[in-house]
Amino acid sequence: MIRLDNLTKVFDTPKGAVTAADHINMEVPAGEICILLGPSGCGKTTTLKMINRIIRPTSGKVFINDEDTTDLNTQELRRNIGYVIQQIGLFPNMTIEENITVVPKLLGWDKAKYRERARELMDMIALDPDAFLKRYPNELSGGQQQRIGVARALAADPPVMLMDEPFGAIDPINRAVIQDEFLKMQQALKKTIMFVSHDIDEAIKMGDRVAIFRAGRLEQYATPDDLLAAPKDEFVESFLGEDRALKRLNLVKVRDVVSDEIGTVSPGDTLETALARIDDFGYQNAILVVNDRRQPVGLITRAQARTTKGYCRDHFQNVPATVSLDDDLRKVASLMFSNDITWLPCVDEAGRVCGQITQRAMTHHLGSRFRPKEEAPATAASATKE
Amino acid sequence: MPIRSLKGALRIALLIAIFLLGVWSQSSGVIDDFIFYLPDVQFLAVQHLWLTLISGSLAILVAIPLGVVLSRPSMARFAESAMQVLNVGTTIPTLAVLALSMSFLGIGTVPAVFGLFVATLLPITRNTYAGLKGVNPALMEAAAGIGMSPAQRLLRVELPNALYVIFAGIRTALTINVGTVPLAFLIGAGGLGELIFTGIDLYDPVMMLSGAIPTALLAIVVDAIVATTAFLVVPRGVNPSRA
Numbered sequence: 001m002i003r004l005d006n007l008t009k010v011f012d013t014p015k016g017a018v019t020a021a022d023h024i025n026m027e028v029p030a031g032e033i034c035i036l037l038g039p040s041g042c043g044k045t046t047t048l049k050m051i052n053r054i055i056r057p058t059s060g061k062v063f064i065n066d067e068d069t070t071d072l073n074t075q076e077l078r079r080n081i082g083y084v085i086q087q088i089g090l091f092p093n094m095t096i097e098e099n100i101t102v103v104p105k106l107l108g109w110d111k112a113k114y115r116e117r118a119r120e121l122m123d124m125i126a127l128d129p130d131a132f133l134k135r136y137p138n139e140l141s142g143g144q145q146q147r148i149g150v151a152r153a154l155a156a157d158p159p160v161m162l163m164d165e166p167f168g169a170i171d172p173i174n175r176a177v178i179q180d181e182f183l184k185m186q187q188a189l190k191k192t193i194m195f196v197s198h199d200i201d202e203a204i205k206m207g208d209r210v211a212i213f214r215a216g217r218l219e220q221y222a223t224p225d226d227l228l229a230a231p232k233d234e235f236v237e238s239f240l241g242e243d244r245a246l247k248r249l250n251l252v253k254v255r256d257v258v259s260d261e262i263g264t265v266s267p268g269d270t271l272e273t274a275l276a277r278i279d280d281f282g283y284q285n286a287i288l289v290v291n292d293r294r295q296p297v298g299l300i301t302r303a304q305a306r307t308t309k310g311y312c313r314d315h316f317q318n319v320p321a322t323v324s325l326d327d328d329l330r331k332v333a334s335l336m337f338s339n340d341i342t343w344l345p346c347v348d349e350a351g352r353v354c355g356q357i358t359q360r361a362m363t364h365h366l367g368s369r370f371r372p373k374e375e376a377p378a379t380a381a382s383a384t385k386e
Numbered sequence: 387m388p389i390r391s392l393k394g395a396l397r398i399a400l401l402i403a404i405f406l407l408g409v410w411s412q413s414s415g416v417i418d419d420f421i422f423y424l425p426d427v428q429f430l431a432v433q434h435l436w437l438t439l440i441s442g443s444l445a446i447l448v449a450i451p452l453g454v455v456l457s458r459p460s461m462a463r464f465a466e467s468a469m470q471v472l473n474v475g476t477t478i479p480t481l482a483v484l485a486l487s488m489s490f491l492g493i494g495t496v497p498a499v500f501g502l503f504v505a506t507l508l509p510i511t512r513n514t515y516a517g518l519k520g521v522n523p524a525l526m527e528a529a530a531g532i533g534m535s536p537a538q539r540l541l542r543v544e545l546p547n548a549l550y551v552i553f554a555g556i557r558t559a560l561t562i563n564v565g566t567v568p569l570a571f572l573i574g575a576g577g578l579g580e581l582i583f584t585g586i587d588l589y590d591p592v593m594m595l596s597g598a599i600p601t602a603l604l605a606i607v608v609d610a611i612v613a614t615t616a617f618l619v620v621p622r623g624v625n626p627s628r629a
């Protein structure tokens with residue numbers, strides 16, 4: 001757990017005092033990723049560096065696991081905090097292996113153990129140990145160097161990590177891959193992470209919580225969903241972008257919106273029955289045909305049910321798409337748009353129909369979180385204890 | 387293809403020229419004249435090298451720590467003015483330095499070594515300071531951020547990254563040193579200067595050259611030795627000559 005208590009930094013410059021961080025109060029619960037987000041120069045890096053005391057706070061305190069770090073031995077403190085700096089900062093005089101094992105060596109690990117660890121970390125960041133460990137940093141691309149920077153910070157398995165735009169130099173495709181890898185790793189390692197970014201999409205994807213900074217002040221601190229649903233003011237709103245409702249689609253899972261009420265017919269039913277069911281359930285267009293294991297086999301449209309006679313098994317059309325409970329709404333929306341439909345059947349792991357998701361339910365779910373003013377201040381207040 | 391054959395032709399021409407030079411010097415007796423000075427050359431070259439070795443190693447031993455101390459953040463206030471003094475120092479001709487040290491320490495090896503020491507000290511200190519100050523601040527921050535102590539930062543990050551520049555300073559300084567040792571003869575410390583200056587005085591070009599040519603060769607050899615050491619010692623990642 002990291003807790004910042006009235007953390008303030010004022011730089012004295014020839015042009016006068018610059019307040020880079022102004023009474024920052026926030027808490028990152030153990031095992032969570034907190035993203036510091038904001039425009040350039042808003043004090044993200046300064047706030048981060050006060051945690052490992054690269055920058056001495058002008059006033060205020062940093063607590064790690066409820067321990068005041070002000071009087072701790074600085075070197076000891078830092079060896080227990082993984083640090084990825086914005087400029088990567090690999091040591092050019094050391095091989096990749098030496099770079100990665102710097103901290104374990106400082107901590108006095110034995111050779112076999114830290115060499116083993118280096119290979120393990122290379123696997124984790126998806127670089128081939130045999131090809132890279134003996135190289136020097138200037139023989140790597142910027143993105144590869146950045147990954148090594150992350151590996152170096154992870155080397156001694158520190159419980160707390162500070163990462164300053166760790167994926168900034170990586171192209172979008174590889175960045176997405178590495179973000180996924182990192183999240184997977186985090187699920188296993190459960191580190192407490194402060195992560196600076198100025199990419200809103202990265203923040204939403206990676207963050208358990210997001211702290212929005214503006215000119216040295218913490219504007220809003222909330223979960224990504226709360227943030228997108230209830231931005232505190234115009235600044236946050238404009239920073240999140242006009243498509244912030246769409247960004248939320250990423251965060252909501254089908255499971256949160258699905259309705260388990262779905263009318264179906266079986267292949268042996270007549271079209272007459274199908275039409276009756278369509279009317280009963282109030283469907284506009286079609287009804288799903290499922291087999292006896294409740295797997296979807298096709299659709300009967302209303303027009304067909306009304307004009308034709310016979311059995312469902314002879315007249316169904318293909319099901320355009322199905323979604324599973326763990327898909328996010330972004331995928332659902334995309335499928336709906338590309339197939340020009342307003343609802344999709346949901347299937348469980350065994351491929352059995354377990355409900356449906358409708359456009360109406362989606363907009364309602366998202367809209368209900370945008371509307372209530374009574375809920376918004378509550379989340380903001382609990383997060384930013386002023 | 388034409389270029390290669392041209393090069394071959396040039397090389398052959400060069401070999402022929404050297405051969406003819408040898409034939410001429412043999413026939414004119416110049417070689418015998420040089421051989422006459424050979425024992426002197428051997429003795430004086432050893433003396434010459436000792437002067438370089440002692441003054442040079444003393445200079446390295448003092449200059450690097452001095453550069454390190456001046457580059458510490460706590461010294462920032464004095465460092466710039468100290469470097470100014472050193473820079474002014476470098477512009478003083480070595481002959482003047484020798485003359486000054488003679489007026490304090492008298493005649494002989496000690497004032498010569500001292501003068502050479504001072505002349506060699508300056509470039510090494512300057513390069514050590516500049517090399518350490520030039521280390522990318524991001525590296526220093528990374529080193530501090532992962533919990534290295536100031537001493538560890540110096541030994542594992544700063545010095546290795548400044549080493550190439552420091553070696554460049556040592557190389558310049560030692561080459562200058564070897565080339566300056568002949569002046570030490572003027573304050574009675576011997577060395578190959580004895581042949582050079584006496585040869586000039588006696589208008590004996592062979593004698594002068596028997597001092598001058600070995601001096602030049604020594605300078606080249608010392609330069610090559612330092613360059614090779616740098617090549618081997620400076621880590622590959624920060625060694626432009628090994629990139």
Ligand SMILES: Nc1ncnc2c1ncn2[C@@H]1O[C@H](COP(=O)(O)OP(=O)(O)OP(=O)(O)O)[C@@H](O)[C@H]1O
Nearest residue numbers: 011013018020039040041042043044045046047198
């Ligand atoms: N050492 C310093 N001396 C004086 N002012 C500084 C110093 N470091 C930072 N600042 C100022 O403090 C403010 C915050 O800087 P900081 O580096 O924390 O920004 P940031 O949010 O990390 O920006 P970016 O996204 O560009 O990295 C800026 O206005 C900057 O100019």
Ligand SMILES: [Mg+2]
Nearest residue numbers: 044045086164
């Ligand atoms: Mg920054």
